[in-house]
Amino acid sequence: QVQLVESGGGLVQAGGSRRLSCAASGRTFQAVTMGWFRQAPGKEREFVAAINWSGESTYFADAVKGRFTISRDDAKNTVYLQMNSLKPEDTAVYYCAAGRSGGLNIRDYEYAYWGQGTQVTVSS
Secondary structure, X not given: OOXXXXXXXXXXXXXXXXXXXXXXXXXXXXXXXXXXXXXOOOOOOEEEEEEOOOOOOEEEOOOOOOOEEEEEEOOOOEEEEEEOOOOHHHOEEEEEEEEOOOOOOOOHHHEEEEOOOEEEEEEO
């Protein structure tokens, strides 16, 4: 059974940092893109960041560019989202996802597997 399990969420003050982790099990995801999405209360789920199969290419939503980084450790079957300079508008449930291919994908339908999500709350 394929599982993606996020961790690292919690309450953080504005300006602070947080690192989210996503551990995959059930299969290896070395050949596919891994991504992060988020959903704030009352809003649709939105793309945050993606890293391609090799880890050499990344892509970020404009709202987080320059503040967030994404990385992957295929030996651990884990992907990370480092979030710096957090703002209250970053408050959301953050979801990890595994893509259907190795290219940089930003549409949620391009992802085949999803985690349950982890809550990040940024206080002002």
